Amino acid sequence: MIPTLQTIADRVNVSRSTVSRVLNNKWKMYGISQATADKITSLAKELHYLKNEAARSLREKKTFTIGVIVRDITNPFYSQLVKFVESALYSKGYTIIICNTGYDLDRENGHINVLLSRRVDGIILSPIQKSIENIFKIKDRNVPLALFDCKIDDLEADYILVDNEAGTMEAVSYLIDQGHKKIVYIGGNPYDSNNRLRYAGYRNSLSLASISIPDHYVKHGNYSFKHGYEAATQLLRSNDVPTAFFAANNRIMLGACKGIMDCGLQIPDDISIVGFDDFETATMLPSPLTVIRQPLREMALNAVDLLLSRIEKANNIPYMTSMLKTEFVIRNSTKNLN
Amino acid sequence: MIPTLQTIADRVNVSRSTVSRVLNNKWKMYGISQATADKITSLAKELHYLKNEAARSLREKKTFTIGVIVRDITNPFYSQLVKFVESALYSKGYTIIICNTGYDLDRENGHINVLLSRRVDGIILSPIQKSIENIFKIKDRNVPLALFDCKIDDLEADYILVDNEAGTMEAVSYLIDQGHKKIVYIGGNPYDSNNRLRYAGYRNSLSLASISIPDHYVKHGNYSFKHGYEAATQLLRSNDVPTAFFAANNRIMLGACKGIMDCGLQIPDDISIVGFDDFETATMLPSPLTVIRQPLREMALNAVDLLLSRIEKANNIPYMTSMLKTEFVIRNSTKNLN
DNA sequence: AAATTTTACGCAATCGATGGCGGAACTTTA
DNA sequence: TAAAGTTCCGCCATCGATTGCGTAAAATTT
Incomplete structure (x- = not known):
């Protein structure tokens, strides 16, 4: 059986609440004794207790999950993006769900439904030009959204682009x-x-x-x-x-x-x-x-920053566009005809 | 406000239960009238109702989520794997959480904790040779696991390998x-x-x-x-x-x-x-x-099949190793010295 | 008209974690 | 010794969806 708060509470003879408070490091502000806290902490460790995220998400209305929808994960451009995004979000305690559309609008739509159903805290989307209907589903729900690598005509949103x-x-x-x-x-x-x-x-x-x-x-x-x-x-x-x-x-x-x-x-x-x-x-x-x-790394970090500021601070700030400069890397594939 | 079952129930003057049954296509076996069902279905559509997966997961003890842990997502070998796995699982209604370890054991450990905390239904892991402790955490919880691209000494598990x-x-x-x-x-x-x-x-x-x-x-x-x-x-x-x-x-x-x-x-x-x-x-x-x-595609599909059969059928079947043959692709990078 | 069957749902518990409010037990003060 | 603080923690509702069991109302049978 997988241990829950109740399991621990029963063994230590306290209530679920107490266990929750201890494991969330809030026991001081609730005046729980050091002794009780220690007993709970060590038992939790012993039982390999791991909080049920579904329950926490339900209660808190926050999933610590970001959906990342790309057109083609096998394109190094996107796989690098995913790597940078994953890394940045991991350090902030977020997890990412990957969706690959293969430039298919229906698939994109399906993925968006799944992400909304899972109540992700935000979405990074590299849309296709016709995605506008899909995007409105996200906007209607007020889910923070960063559009990546594609500007949709006449659509106000947060964009991560290059010049x-x-x-x-x-x-x-x-x-x-x-x-x-x-x-x-x-x-x-x-x-x-x-x-x-x-x-x-x-x-x-x-x-x-x-x-x-x-x-x-x-x-x-x-x-x-x-x-x-x-x-x-x-x-x-x-x-x-x-x-x-x-x-x-x-x-x-x-x-x-x-x-x-x-x-x-x-x-x-x-x-x-x-x-x-x-x-x-x-x-x-x-x-x-x-x-x-x-500048993929910067683009990824900007996307993450943008999303997190909407998620953790306020979602009513004006839309922003991050427009980064490209870098011209001269190697040796052109001939000087002069 | 995001609509819930209750929202719909109130508007149609029925109970949550009824709404749930209709939206899960179980209304016939519960003897709910066509008229009621229709009202509910159309209202759900009108409100853009989307089931809260956190709540469903909590109740059902099933998340329809698979964790995929790879060593380096930017390596085409893994990004292709992810693509195939994602595609196969999407069609079965599953979603994947991507974790990139960068060959780092601590990071792998952290990701495994997150996945277990989220109660994923299964994990596909391309481990590093020293992962054995991490892997035991998964096995202890009885979470279906497919080890990909690496055989761990003396560890019984499901493997997806090539010869x-x-x-x-x-x-x-x-x-x-x-x-x-x-x-x-x-x-x-x-x-x-x-x-x-x-x-x-x-x-x-x-x-x-x-x-x-x-x-x-x-x-x-x-x-x-x-x-x-x-x-x-x-x-x-x-x-x-x-x-x-x-x-x-x-x-x-x-x-x-x-x-x-x-x-x-x-x-x-x-x-x-x-x-x-x-x-x-x-x-x-x-x-x-x-x-x-x-044969990456076959490997990916085998991994998915293996996991799904454990998840949806029985997890007490003997461990299996899928050992596929490689293909020697002769092009033109060797010189005949004879 | 009473008994039985069928139709069409509702009640309430459950999953696991969180937190506001309240309160018992113990200590200190006057 | 009663009043006033502290210390330490529990009760219970809540998040949203699912389901076993029960039942009122309508329809049918005898």
Whole structure:
């Protein structure tokens, strides 16, 4: 039998209340004697007593649980996020429930229902652009929510973002400075806010340099290896081969690199490439990749801080957006054409 | 205010019991009229009623929660595991709590306490070799447990493993068949069961071929990029350069590859390498890596099946070990010396 | 019309922990 | 020795959902 407060109370001949007070370190303010406290403490240890969190949660209306909903846990971007978030929350006594949506709206919805049903204290969500209905379910219940890595149009909320446009401009301008004019944009889902902003940055940079963009230099699609691969190979085998690629995320970039290799070309000698997200493989290729790094650790910590301040202080503070700067990490995947 | 059963009961003028029965689809067996049932169902929908899981768990002594404790969530091996486990459990109505230990025993212990306190229905644990005390805490409470990716000496439990020794022998024998005699073992933590078995396989293969192993060809250490890198560079710069490396896991293998590249050498022309775990980057290098793949999906599903059968059927069945075969994936990272 | 059956629910205990309020027992003070 | 403090702790309601047992009211049978 698993011991409860009552088990201990019976053995020490006191009431549940007393045991509860002792085990919660409140016995002094309730004037419980040292002797009683000691007896209770040691018996609890002996019996390996562990508080039933379900009961505590029910009574206290607080679960010390945070739901973390990501699009793809196998993407290093998210698995790192989870690691940082888990670590930060663990030290504050919180536990995380992981939900993987695989970019599926219904699944996201299902997960949100579960989290609300479990009365989580807060949610970190990396939504998909169409999540707005799902998000309203959370907002209606007044559950603290941090939206991560995606801005939803016209939706007021707490956001954790990076400056996608500026980050992209820095990278594309770098290409332009190196003399590139034929720069292809291989993007993710066209409706995704990140993709739109990165695309905007790309256009801005080229526009500032008065370089026009042929339609077939823009390849929206989705954030997958496959899309990167196909877009790259198709262009490299066309009769208007670009000199550089911009990849909208790590998956696309990797796919594009593979495509380039499969076409028998070398980075950076035959073709240049830069893109979003830093990842380990980027440093492993023969020519390490120049990338735009997102400050993941800071983003994770900001998300946690934001949530905890709403949870533990007040939830009626105005919405905040944490917009961090990206870092342009120059390695060796671009060629200077000048 | 968040609606409860009572909220609905009051509005429909019935008792909590009736509402509960209707919402749990048990109203027929309790002879509740269709009319009442309909009123309740639609009101619940209108109010966006969501059952309080803490209350349900408390009463039912079942949480529909599984704890998943991994050593390093950012290792693709574990993030894939988590993905498969999450997906399988989601479809069965279970939720997972993620715990990352970072190979730290105290942290593992802390996480186990939290999970037990939350009365999870089961735990999937990828332990470290010294976890035995922690594991006993779980066993003492009779909580179903699946040990993943690590065999603890003399500990009876449910295990999900692969045939490390056979898998390694296949790979090392392959090197030997290609004429390699100077094969280095770059290993993980010396006490880790995987490492020991992989090392045993390595020794067996060489012994069968009557090839002796100089001491400095065995580099135990830990499962890190750094260790792989350092072991590789050190050997490549020594005066007894091997012709092939065997890497005990994906992190080590990547580090070794990087080390090889930094020494200005080419895979497979200058040096051959094979190793454990398949991972995306393995296919991205100029010469894709020949690896020993673990059937992660099957392992994850087996772990889930094993746990669920204990949870939902009986926990008094004998312990089982799921030992799956590895798959040798031949790519192009070894040179035929014959 | 009385007896029996069926229909349709309600009562109250339970799961385990928490905390406000109250109070008995003992000690000190006047 | 009675009044006033202290010391030390218990009673009981509460959180929300579930379920065994019981029963009033309506319907049916005899």
